[in-house]
Amino acid sequence: MRIAMIGTGYVGLVSGACIADFGHQVTCVDKDSDKISALNAGKVPIYEPGLADIIRSNVRQGRLSFTTALREALDGAQAVFIAVGTPSRRGDGHADLSYVYEVSREIAAALTGFTVVITKSTVPVGTGDEVERIIRELRRDLDVAVVSNPEFLREGAAIHDFKHPDRIVIGTDDERAKKVLAEVYRPLHLNQAPILYTGRRTAELIKYAANAFLATKITFINEIADLCERVGADVQEVARGIGLDNRIGSKFLHPGPGFGGSCFPKDVRALIKTARDCDVSMRILEAVETVNDTRKRAMARKVSSAFAGVLRGKQVAVLGLTFKPNTDDMREAPSIPLITALHDMGATVRVYDPMGMEQAKHVLAQVTYCEGPYDCVEDADAAVIVTEWEQFRALDLERVKALMACPVIVDLRNIYRPEDMKKAGFAYACVGRAPTFQPVDLYVPPARGQSLFTAAGHPRPIA
Numbered sequence: 486m487r488i489a490m491i492g493t494g495y496v497g498l499v500s501g502a503c504i505a506d507f508g509h510q511v512t513c514v515d516k517d518s519d520k521i522s523a524l525n526a527g528k529v530p531i532y533e534p535g536l537a538d539i540i541r542s543n544v545r546q547g548r549l550s551f552t553t554a555l556r557e558a559l560d561g562a563q564a565v566f567i568a569v570g571t572p573s574r575r576g577d578g579h580a581d582l583s584y585v586y587e588v589s590r591e592i593a594a595a596l597t598g599f600t601v602v603i604t605k606s607t608v609p610v611g612t613g614d615e616v617e618r619i620i621r622e623l624r625r626d627l628d629v630a631v632v633s634n635p636e637f638l639r640e641g642a643a644i645h646d647f648k649h650p651d652r653i654v655i656g657t658d659d660e661r662a663k664k665v666l667a668e669v670y671r672p673l674h675l676n677q678a679p680i681l682y683t684g685r686r687t688a689e690l691i692k693y694a695a696n697a698f699l700a701t702k703i704t705f706i707n708e709i710a711d712l713c714e715r716v717g718a719d720v721q722e723v724a725r726g727i728g729l730d731n732r733i734g735s736k737f738l739h740p741g742p743g744f745g746g747s748c749f750p751k752d753v754r755a756l757i758k759t760a761r762d763c764d765v766s767m768r769i770l771e772a773v774e775t776v777n778d779t780r781k782r783a784m785a786r787k788v789s790s791a792f793a794g795v796l797r798g799k800q801v802a803v804l805g806l807t808f809k810p811n812t813d814d815m816r817e818a819p820s821i822p823l824i825t826a827l828h829d830m831g832a833t834v835r836v837y838d839p840m841g842m843e844q845a846k847h848v849l850a851q852v853t854y855c856e857g858p859y860d861c862v863e864d865a866d867a868a869v870i871v872t873e874w875e876q877f878r879a880l881d882l883e884r885v886k887a888l889m890a891c892p893v894i895v896d897l898r899n900i901y902r903p904e905d906m907k908k909a910g911f912a913y914a915c916v917g918r919a920p921t922f923q924p925v926d927l928y929v930p931p932a933r934g935q936s937l938f939t940a941a942g943h944p945r946p947i948a
């Protein structure tokens with residue numbers, strides 16, 4: 486089947502490459518000519534594990550091509566996927582649908598026969614109706630079916646997720662469209678991936694409800710982590726203790742610096758906005774948004790608490806910038822507000838990320854970009870682990886300690902064990918577990934004249 490994929494970002498490029506890998510003929514379109522030139526030159530403009538190989542092999546076999554010319558891509562296509570961005574609209578948090586509507590108008594102008602137009606972008610309820618209205622208004626002669634087919638892949642594991650989805654949601658009442666989509670996804674269906682046929686509006690809402698629920702789960706465990714710190718409980722064990730309950734499940738119960746990324750923050754905002762427009766209150770989600778926003782900056786206090794609340798003049802090494810490992814995506818990464826807060830407290834900041842530094846340079850100024858984790862921690866008064874990249878899990882701790890000016894590690898992803906870090910001689914703070922030193926703003930202020938620091942200026946260990 487001939488298929489056009491409009492938008493070659495994280496979703497469009499992965500979807501296009503995987504659908505070509507199923508055996509279909511896919512043309513990917515983007516209006517960003519630099520992206521298309523790079524792809525045509527064999528370069529992949531984003532980092533996603535395994536993606537370069539799939540692109541290379543499908544291009545070689547003549548099933549995958551790239552162009553800026555939408556009309557060329559639509560020629561003979563039975564299905565057209567819209568996978569352009571839907572960022573937050575400035576000011577009100579509503580999804581910015583201008584790219585979706587612009588593409589809809591371009592598609593309307595270029596179509597020739599019956600075509601299924603499929604929205605893969607995450608769009609608020611009712612967007613499919615509007616896309617259909619735009620196309621019908623511009624081309625009364627055309628026979629089209631507009632379908633919602635939201636995407637659930639996770640960056641960093643996108644190929645696996647696309648090829649092994651928990652479910653495929655297809656929102657349409659049009660029997661011809663169902664047939665076309667069943668054909669697109671036939672290899673997955675043969676692999677037992679359930680296809681859920683729903684109404685179009687329902688499909689649109691499923692995507693937002695899924696992301697909002699996962700964001701809520703993360704925020705819930707983050708608040709439980711805060712409580713654990715106060716009462717001397719261990720959040721890792723609490724998460725395991727509740728996660729083993731099948732009704733709850735163990736996924737998305739990892740405490741950390743707050744959720745970020747290209748989807749959760751904007752999708753939570755957009756769902757709240759949709760609900761408000763419909764006079765429905767979404768108080769749980771409003772709390773999730775506020776709690777999460779506050780949390781990211783608050784993580785800086787974990788660092789300052791190792792220095793009696795004073796970070797002025799200190800040098801902080803930040804390990805990991807992207808919102809999660811195995812991606813180069815910096816959109817709404819928790820590292821950004823954290824670093825801003827560290828700056829506001831007077832610290833200087835050195836950073837290292839295995840894949841995200843190029844994108845980080847567009848959003849993070851006044852930091853020193855380092856060559857590797859050891860270069861980053863050199864002479865630092867504290868190191869903060871913000872993203873749980875595999876290479877940070879196995880640092881040579883002796884070497885880290887020898888390089889740092891002060892052996893303070895703040896692990897916002899709980900990738901080390903407090904007892905190991907204590908043994909290694911670090912003042913170690915993490916999330917939802919007791920730190921190995923007396924953090925200042927979690928405990929009574931020191932008695933007059935009593936220092937929380939050793940003679941060498943290190944935070945005084947608890948025991």
Ligand SMILES: NC(=O)c1ccc[n+]([C@@H]2O[C@H](COP(=O)([O-])OP(=O)(O)OC[C@H]3O[C@@H](n4cnc5c(N)ncnc54)[C@H](O)[C@@H]3O)[C@@H](O)[C@H]2O)c1
Pocket residue numbers: 491492493494495496497514515516517520568569570571584587588605606607608636637638639640747748
């Ligand atoms: N990134 C994810 O993990 C993820 C997961 C599931 C769903 N989604 C949703 O998928 C959609 C796309 O997300 P993304 O992360 O791939 O976005 P992205 O910003 O990485 O990519 C969007 C692409 O669309 C292109 N584009 C915009 N207007 C165009 C036009 N008129 N013609 C051709 N190309 C155009 C842009 O140049 C860009 O390359 C969003 O709605 C997002 O919410 C994203």
